[in-house]
Amino acid sequence: MTTLTQYRIALQIFQSNRLRRDYSDLAEIPQYDLVGEFFFSEMYGPRDFTARDAGARRLQHILQMLPGVHVRDVEVVLELLDLTNRLDGGLARLMFRHNTGTDFDEATYDYFYRLADNYDDRLTQLKLVDTSLYNVFRLSRSQLLGIGLHRSRLVAKLAGIEVAHDFLVKGYDAVRNVTDIDHFAQTVYTRELARLDRIYER
Template sequence: MPSTKYYAYLQTFQVKRLERDYKYLLAEPQYHGLAQFFLEDMYGPYDFHARDTQARRLHQFIHLAPGLSIEDIEVTLDLLNLTVRLDQQVADWLEHNNFTIPFTEAQYEEAYYRVNSFEPRVRQIELINESLRRVHRLSKISLLGAALNNTKTFAKLMGMGELHRFLRRGYHALLPVQDLKPFLTEVTHTELDRLKRIYRLM
């Protein structure tokens, strides 16, 4: 897992940015838990083994979780792996260009622009949408909650502890959500507008 002080500080910096930009969602009872999940887990510093290594383990876990599919797992893996890679690029650029910690938001956005990852960032937003939609669907399967709680140890032994934690926290965060669409629309528009502004497309 990336361990430089720049990467670690970047995680803290981004969570504060998200808390600021989505404070109204945090204040909304229906979305409070989901907003916390979005801030802490979807942008969190996760690390996974190579996708093909984890893929070989999927069939040993899927049958223990009612309603969970290989596609659900793969979307989550894609999102978390992509997030780690993109954040590491920003952290590396800041370090290699001798920006000091704490860096400013202007410096952070400069790094965001200089690493030239517009298309992957768009893909990240798409994966956030798809992952949340899938977890929201799973949250309506009552037996899945018990299954996720009962398989924590197994998932850890199989080297899928962080992925299991992500699904478990997402399941509980989305339980109170009746209408996911307004949340996804707000996040998508906010993040795309920010991305286009940084890349000087608006």
């Protein structure tokens, strides 16, 4: 019998593959290669993010001591992680209850995506992604922040939040060599909004 966890993993695999397909052109641009991989794997990859998300809230106390980091920067990322977890969990449960099978195609995914009836939450999620991209890009301009992130690994490990800390270090490193985030961020926002409106027939 297929479990809810298996549905959740199948959903993550589908979404990660869909993003790789839809943004393959961005991934081919050298400065966006690492950003794309972080987006496809660390944000939406097929893995259990429980430890990452649980540690993220405890990690904010360390982050606020690093140079250039504002409370709102941390809050936006936490809000995005929480909302994404809730939306994906709800969609997985919906598909599980309807026994769609874990080898669903895009048409089936789109059908249940719309059936979930959470357009406003999805739009909020997209806006949080956009804001987070610009925030991380701004923060990545600071070499002092990079040094602080890498040097605080031991503190994060001792505090039991190493997974969440590693997530942020990877995000910083992925954006560090990007010179212009506009094209990446605007492309993601425009395409995802068009897709959202198409599914909801708006």
